[in-house]
Amino acid sequence: MEKSIRKATIAWLLTAFLVFLVMVTLGITMRLAQGAQVSLSPTTFYAIMTMHGLGMAGALFSGGLAVIWYITSHSCKVSLGVSWAAWGLFVVGAVVLLAATLLGGFGPGWYALYPLPFVRPAWPSWATGASIIALILMGVAWLIFQLDILRALAAKWGAKRLLAWEYIAGKTPEEPLPAQVLIAAMCAIAGTLGTLSGAATLILYLLKWLSPSVELDPLLLKNTMFMFGHTIVNVCIYCGLCAIYYVLPRFTGRPWGVNRVTAIAWNATLMFVLFAYFHHLYMDFAQVKALHIIGQLASYGSALPATAVSIFGIGSQVYKSGVKWSFTPLAFALGAIGWAVGGVGAVVDSTIMVNTYFHNTLWVPGHFHTYFLVGYVLMFMGFLHDFFKSSAERFAVGSLVTMLLGGYGFLLMFYLGGMSGLPRRVSSYAAASFGGLAEKGATLATLGAAFAIVFLLGAIGFGFSVVKGRGAAPEAGASPDPAS
Ligand code: HEM
Numbered sequence: 001m002e003k004s005i006r007k008a009t010i011a012w013l014l015t016a017f018l019v020f021l022v023m024v025t026l027g028i029t030m031r032l033a034q035g036a037q038v039s040l041s042p043t044t045f046y047a048i049m050t051m052h053g054l055g056m057a058g059a060l061f062s063g064g065l066a067v068i069w070y071i072t073s074h075s076c077k078v079s080l081g082v083s084w085a086a087w088g089l090f091v092v093g094a095v096v097l098l099a100a101t102l103l104g105g106f107g108p109g110w111y112a113l114y115p116l117p118f119v120r121p122a123w124p125s126w127a128t129g130a131s132i133i134a135l136i137l138m139g140v141a142w143l144i145f146q147l148d149i150l151r152a153l154a155a156k157w158g159a160k161r162l163l164a165w166e167y168i169a170g171k172t173p174e175e176p177l178p179a180q181v182l183i184a185a186m187c188a189i190a191g192t193l194g195t196l197s198g199a200a201t202l203i204l205y206l207l208k209w210l211s212p213s214v215e216l217d218p219l220l221l222k223n224t225m226f227m228f229g230h231t232i233v234n235v236c237i238y239c240g241l242c243a244i245y246y247v248l249p250r251f252t253g254r255p256w257g258v259n260r261v262t263a264i265a266w267n268a269t270l271m272f273v274l275f276a277y278f279h280h281l282y283m284d285f286a287q288v289k290a291l292h293i294i295g296q297l298a299s300y301g302s303a304l305p306a307t308a309v310s311i312f313g314i315g316s317q318v319y320k321s322g323v324k325w326s327f328t329p330l331a332f333a334l335g336a337i338g339w340a341v342g343g344v345g346a347v348v349d350s351t352i353m354v355n356t357y358f359h360n361t362l363w364v365p366g367h368f369h370t371y372f373l374v375g376y377v378l379m380f381m382g383f384l385h386d387f388f389k390s391s392a393e394r395f396a397v398g399s400l401v402t403m404l405l406g407g408y409g410f411l412l413m414f415y416l417g418g419m420s421g422l423p424r425r426v427s428s429y430a431a432a433s434f435g436g437l438a439e440k441g442a443t444l445a446t447l448g449a450a451f452a453i454v455f456l457l458g459a460i461g462f463g464f465s466v467v468k469g470r471g472a473a474p475e476a477g478a479s480p481d482p483a484s
Helices: 002-034 042-073 080-103 125-157 179-210 218-252 260-273 276-281 289-318 327-349 352-358 363-387 393-419 437-469
Strands: none
Touching (some): 042 080, 042 179, 042 363, 179 218, 179 260, 218 276, 218 289, 327 352, 363 437
């Protein structure tokens, strides 16, 4: 059974990692085009941007779900059939989406703001339909995968215990709840709700595509689409944290259980993360004003508790623990730092007064690329290195240094662009022909591309390190895993 679970997990992890590398290449292509180093028509640029955004979020979220599914399998009976079925649906969806964007030219951006894809599009109608169907296929894959995780967790621990409410009530249960159960449950609940919101949205899009006379409410669809997109990308990062809570104790030799503070923090995060997406709608004057205020408060609420307990938790895990700083703990610690740094940029941007200035500037890709690229991606790689028991430590740590150098350099160019007021989502800065902005944008983009190439080399190096050293690492420390 353990072998079949590993095989299914490997299928997901490899798919996620390979799609990630391809999407980085598309990202570099965009940055080179914005730097006027390569020539892309606007239609091609936006098709690449759409694929890159959806592909990155989709692949990394799938990788994150595979991580919590695998962790769940250590204490619960997960379904292999569901995992393979979900993987198959995801791969078919991804291939169809690649065709619809890169061949068909579907290019309204990841959230395909209604009614954009249906109003005199620059791409054929089949590309719109194929993209909608591809996203529905991936959505179904994530839905059944998450429901299986929840089913398995509830069967083993009891549905009532999953969110650790007994700890909040001040009780000390006889059988302690492992932290990874609380976080995996939180991820699967939030992810399921987000995915359902996406499914409802996409089914309406499909209806519109099949029957163009149908009129839908643009504001409602923007809400439901962001509830989907915002929630799944946040859940993705929480899946990375779940890996840290589960794996790091093996390196430090210290158990990491649930207590009252952790339980409150993760429950608060679950509640707030579902409402934080309102900060994407600050510019929508038709949105009820109270929702903007809730958006600002929920953004703070979803960021602060989980960050505080996790960063404090990682600190107390490693402090004077004598941990050997091999690739996995190093990638976890640096990933958590990247997540927190990007989180600060995001919280700043979610403040209404600041958002008035930064909205749709390069500051936005600056912060979300930070907590993904040098945050979640490092956590994910830390998990991969440990999962494949890689012994190529020096090679992997060298790749990590390369990725940090390339990653932070690439991000800095986004932040500098944002501070200068350069807009996001434009294929060329040439139109910003005042105050030297066009030249500045192109220079920052070219430097960004160069740093991103360094990152890509580091990521490929990491991939080689795992292939080279797989299966040869000695077991790290004693396992204090409370679930096994
Ligand atoms: C070195 C790696 C990466 C490079 C070079 C890169 C590059 C880019 C560029 C140039 C843009 C367009 C920015 C603009 O002008 O608005 C972009 C957008 C985006 N990227 Fe990345 N990116 C990378 C990694 C990631 C990662 C790890 C994620 C994970 C979620 C991601 C998700 C997105 C999303 C969601 C968008 C917005 C797409 C849209 O607006 O429709 N990228 N990226």
